Amino acid sequence: MRIKAKEKELLVLIVFCNCLVKALPCDGMPDTIEYDGKCYEFKNTEKSYASAQEFCNGKGGILLEITNDGIENFVYETISNLGWSWSYMYIGFNKTTGKNPWLRQNGDEITYEDWLTGQEICWKPMEYLCTANCVLYDFSFKGWSDTHCEEEYHYACEYG
Numbered sequence: 321m322r323i324k325a326k327e328k329e330l331l332v333l334i335v336f337c338n339c340l341v342k343a344l345p346c347d348g349m350p351d352t353i354e355y356d357g358k359c360y361e362f363k364n365t366e367k368s369y370a371s372a373q374e375f376c377n378g379k380g381g382i383l384l385e386i387t388n389d390g391i392e393n394f395v396y397e398t399i400s401n402l403g404w405s406w407s408y409m410y411i412g413f414n415k416t417t418g419k420n421p422w423l424r425q426n427g428d429e430i431t432y433e434d435w436l437t438g439q440e441i442c443w444k445p446m447e448y449l450c451t452a453n454c455v456l457y458d459f460s461f462k463g464w465s466d467t468h469c470e471e472e473y474h475y476a477c478e479y480g
Contacts, residue, residue: 346359346479349361349479352479353398355390355391355394356390356391356394357480358478358479358480359478359479359480360384360394360398360476360477360478360479361376361379361381361476361477361479362398362399362402362404362474362476363375363474363475363476363477364404364474365474366472366473366474366475367472367473367475368469368470368471368472369383369410369414369454369469369470370469371472372410372473372475373412373425375475375477376475376477376478379477379479380479381477381478381479382412382425382477382478383410383411383412383425383475383476383477383478384409384411384412384475384476384477384478385411385412385413385424385425385478386411386432386434386457386464387424387430387431387432388432389432392434392457392462395409395457395476396459396462399459404474406459406474407458407459407460408456408457408458408459408465408467408473408474409456409457409459409473409474409475409476410454410455410456410457410473410474410475411455411456411457411464412424412425412455412478413425413430413454413455414453414454414455414469415453416453422455433464434462434463434464435463435464435465436458436461436463436464436465451468452466452467452468453466453468453469454466454467454468454469455467456473
């Protein structure tokens, strides 16, 4: 069976378009930015941790999780490039009490950390004072800080 020239051109075009669609993971998701195969939606509004998490979950995502240096640099550069003057933003890690480990939203313990000096530590016998159970990214010092989950900060959703 021989393929005619026009049919061959059409076949090449279909294959090209199919590859192009696969290369655009955020296609159909306005206001998202792609990084490393995932889509990120940065929200220039402030919410509590629970409200931000609920917003992201409602759209089929999670609060952005910084799980390596690459994502952390991407977050910093994205906010800088957008020209937004954020001081802090929630990232998707929390714990239930002061002495428990920091957890990802799926319940796994975090494996990558970038705490600012003294931020993640609860010293005995003062553990009962450790009530800051959510995590912020601090844009001024380029690291993590803990905070009370009821406070309102900027946030970003992660999809994919």
